[in-house]
Amino acid sequence: MRIEKLEYYDDEYKWRLAEVDFLPNLNLLVGISGVGKTRILESIKSLKSIANGVSLNGVQWNISFSVENNLEYTWNGQFETREDTTLIDDSVDEEEPAKLISEKLIFRNDRVIAERKGSSIIFDGKETPRLSPFESVINLFKQEDEVTLVKAALDKIIPIDFEEPYRYWRMTAPIFQKFENTSLSTLQNSGLFILPKLSILYKNLPEEFQKIKDTFMTIFPQVSDMRIGTVASKNSPLILSQFLQEVNTVRIKEKGVDAWIDNISSGMLKTLMYISGLYLSPENSVVLIDEFENSLGVNCLDHVTRFVLDNKRLQFMITSHHPYIINNISPAYWKIVTRKAGIVTVKRAEDFHISSSRQKAFVDLINILEDDEDLETV
Incomplete structure (x- = not known):
């Protein structure tokens, strides 16, 4: 799987990610603390959950991606936003999951595989019996050959998080x-x-x-x-x-x-978990790594960074604040994250005319994030 474009909105938390284009192999998300880099990874991870039948209150998404043999798909949808009444009504034991208001799975931008409009679902051009309003069409039709391929691709979204690796x-x-x-x-x-x-x-x-x-x-x-x-x-x-x-x-x-x-x-x-995780991830996985440098010693950063750069079988979405990592990854792979008025945008380094020289590029990045009033977070 390769994620090509993503747009995401969480109505419950009023957090919006404007449409972003991703590179096929490495995407290094850089920006000041609190701007939304981790939330971008979480939004990608949430799509795997939705594909597996999870209901996420107030979430809207639109993702374009390719799978085996460069087959291209677009998948979008929207959950209703429900207020949490359990906090004000003790008689409510469990809140009902949010329902899907709309959803569409499209092949190559023209053929609609499945579409949901309210309580009605059309699959392969035919209306289906009433199905669960809480589960995505990908989960509902996962046994169908074409949808099986899509679900298998989304299941290859792999977060790698080793804050406290298991020893046993x-x-x-x-x-x-x-x-x-x-x-x-x-x-x-x-x-x-x-x-x-x-x-x-x-x-x-x-x-x-x-x-x-x-x-x-x-x-x-x-x-x-x-x-x-x-x-x-x-x-x-x-x-x-x-x-x-x-x-x-x-x-x-x-x-x-x-x-x-x-x-x-x-x-x-x-370090061993990073090496093993990257080596043992399925081909064409989308690997999510937040704060890439955490718990890695100075002697490890160079090797693990090169290990990522040399790996062309996976697509990486990585966040980092570490100057060494940012300096040693070409600005061509940078995705500069900014936020204004609750809208998170992600742009290429060249959109800000950042130097192609790695050393000067880092200085340019610092100046942009600190001095440009247009990139001020609010």
Whole structure:
């Protein structure tokens, strides 16, 4: 999937994103704090939820995207805005979800696959029996071949957030058996979280795990080896031994140290999660990374940034405030985010005549965000 255009409005919070054009591989969202960069990522993430049947009060959207074989689709819709009466009426146990007022899924700008008008839904030119007013047409018709393709694409919107990466996770024998003869592509598209994928990679696809390990050890040259192991030991209580055999963790060995180390640093762990997440994401995923630099040490920034820049199989939506990251990503990939009167706009660096020289471009960016009255946030 590649997101080409997006327009979004949240009536409940009066937050509007004016239509933005995205680049096919890398989009670095830059702007002052509080301008709406994170909200842009959240709005993209919410479309995956809507595609899976979630009702979002007061949300309107219009997205254009392409899927496999460059097939192009447009999907737009609007939920009603409902007031939350549970705060003023204790007799209301649960608020009814917001209904979809309108919705349309279009193929190549001319053929309407599905359309909702009030309570009426037309699919493939025929009116359907009354269906749920709370679920998107993508979720309602996900078994239909053409819609299956669209839903699979939207399911490839992947937020990568490792503020507090898990150090331990459970892997049962049936999970390993299910993927015993798996391919890398099958594992990437399995829908599993990153850590279980990493365990399966280590056990069933060791040559692929080696690629992640080599990248990790390039970033941390003091590391001589890495493996995925269980926390069980010969001293484990018998009553817990079976359970502990299923609990996995990352272990490293450092140069000059014989013992394996379980409790690796949070920076190391987050770096490993970035590498693994990008390597194990399905082909043509849309990867969302907020505050790209968080918990990454100075020694990691260069390697992880280049890892993203060199990855052409994914589309990235990244936010960052870090001068190193902004300076080391060409202004051609910048998306400058500004807000005025509740409307968030996203423009290219060239729209502001920012220099193509990376060093001067960063200075230009600072001057624009600080001095231009037209970009003042209100």
